[in-house]
Amino acid sequence: xxxxxxxxxxxxxxxxxxxxxxxxxxxxxxxxxxxxxxxxxxxxxxxxxxxxxxxxxxxxxxxxxxxxxxxxxxxxxxxxxxxxxxxxxxxxxxxxxxxxxxxxxxxxxxxxxxxxxxxxxxxxxxxxxxxxxxxxxxxxxxxxxxxxxxxxxxxxxxxxxxxxxxxxxxxxxxxxxxxxxxxxxxxxxxxxxxxxxxxxxxxxxxxxxxxxxxxxxxxxxxxxxxxxxxxxxxxxxxxxxxx
Numbered sequence: 001x002x003x004x005x006x007x008x009x010x011x012x013x014x015x016x017x018x019x020x021x022x023x024x025x026x027x028x029x030x031x032x033x034x035x036x037x038x039x040x041x042x043x044x045x046x047x048x049x050x051x052x053x054x055x056x057x058x059x060x061x062x063x064x065x066x067x068x069x070x071x072x073x074x075x076x077x078x079x080x081x082x083x084x085x086x087x088x089x090x091x092x093x094x095x096x097x098x099x100x101x102x103x104x105x106x107x108x109x110x111x112x113x114x115x116x117x118x119x120x121x122x123x124x125x126x127x128x129x130x131x132x133x134x135x136x137x138x139x140x141x142x143x144x145x146x147x148x149x150x151x152x153x154x155x156x157x158x159x160x161x162x163x164x165x166x167x168x169x170x171x172x173x174x175x176x177x178x179x180x181x182x183x184x185x186x187x188x189x190x191x192x193x194x195x196x197x198x199x200x201x202x203x204x205x206x207x208x209x210x211x212x213x214x215x216x217x218x219x220x221x222x223x224x225x226x227x228x229x230x231x232x233x234x235x236x237x238x239x240x241x242x243x
Contacts, residue, residue, distance in 0.1 A: 008207060020215040022222075023178065023232050026169040027101055027130050030235045032056050034097050034128045041096030044120060046085050046113070047103030051078035060096070070106060070139045086112040093122045100129040102233075105145045114159035123242040127161075132233045133168075134175055136182070152236055161238040169233045171225030177218030178232055183210040 009017065018025040031053050034043070043057045048064035049071070065083055068076045076082075083089055085100075086109055098117045104110045117127050131147045147155075149166045156164040184206035188196055196203065 008211070012212075016216075019219040020177070020212055022174050022219055023169055026235070027233070028053075030130065030169075031099060031101060031128060034099065034126070035060070038096060042094060043097045043099065044088070044090070044095045045099045046088065046117060047100055047106070048079060050074050050076070053099060053101075054078065070142060086116055088116055088120055090120050092119050095120045096122055096125050098125070098127045100127060102130055102132065104129065104131040104147065105135070106139055106142045108144055110145060111155050111158055114155055114161075118160040118240055121240040123240055126237060126239050129236040129238075130169070130233055131236065134179075134230065134232050147234065149234055152234060156236065156238050160240070162241055164236055164238040166234050166236050168228040168231035169235055170231055171222050171228035172230040173218040173222035173225060175230045175232050177215035177222075180214045180218075181211045 009021070012020065035056050038060060041060050043060045043062045045051065045053060045062065045064045048054075048066050051062075051064040054062050054064065063081060064079050065081045065085065065088060066076060066079045067084055068079060068082050081089065085103070085107055098121055100113070100117060104113065107113045121127065131152060133146055133148060135146060137143050149168070152166055153164055184203055187206065188199060188203045191199070
């Protein structure tokens with residue numbers, strides 16, 4: 001019944017989705033900004049998964065690249081190139097933009113992947129990357145790292161980038177709101193189906209409280225967190241310097 005939670009979420013109107021799951025909206029907005037001022041050109045989505053961002057780059061040549069080993073239930077039919085991100089089959093200096101969203105934690109050598117992104121980018125080309133600081137284990141066994149802003153800065157600069165803008169996507173309360181959504185999953189998902197049916201009213205009550213009301217309150221409380229040392233995720237924007 002894992003789809004039960006996703007179905008309930010999908011029933012919400014857009015403005016509520018943005019409040020109960022602000023990280024998803026923040027990543028979508030960050031990626032969409034990559035298309036601004038980019039009339040044509042090549043966009044490489046490195047670790048594209050189901051190519052969810054393809055619609056933002058209809059005016060560009062969008063190339064979806066993935067190793068296709070993350071989620072067994074995903075539809076990889078929209079992947080253009082199946083490849084290891086540490087060795088993409090492209091010539092150097094070919095991409096105007098490279099996307100790498102929620103992927104870096106899943107590669108054994110993140111520094112090699114960033115160096116490969118640097119190689120593929122044209123001089124002046126940009127990489128739009130997001131990476132988690134706080135997250136549960138997922139896509140096992142392909143889950144290796146979590147990142148601080150300092151480790152991301154070190155990885156980027158060690159790969160050739162000189163100037164990197166790293167920003168937290170939300171603070172402590174966005175983090176807390178997201179963590180609370182796992183309360184009903186931890187309590188109910190592993191139970192036998194007959195027990196779960198018996199406990200369904202309690203599960204629905206937990207779903208309403210921990211997956212809707214609590215994240216909604218946390219969305220508004222997050223503006224009180226000025227330091228944002230607790231964050232689910234960072235956005236990173238870097239540009240390849242001209243020689």
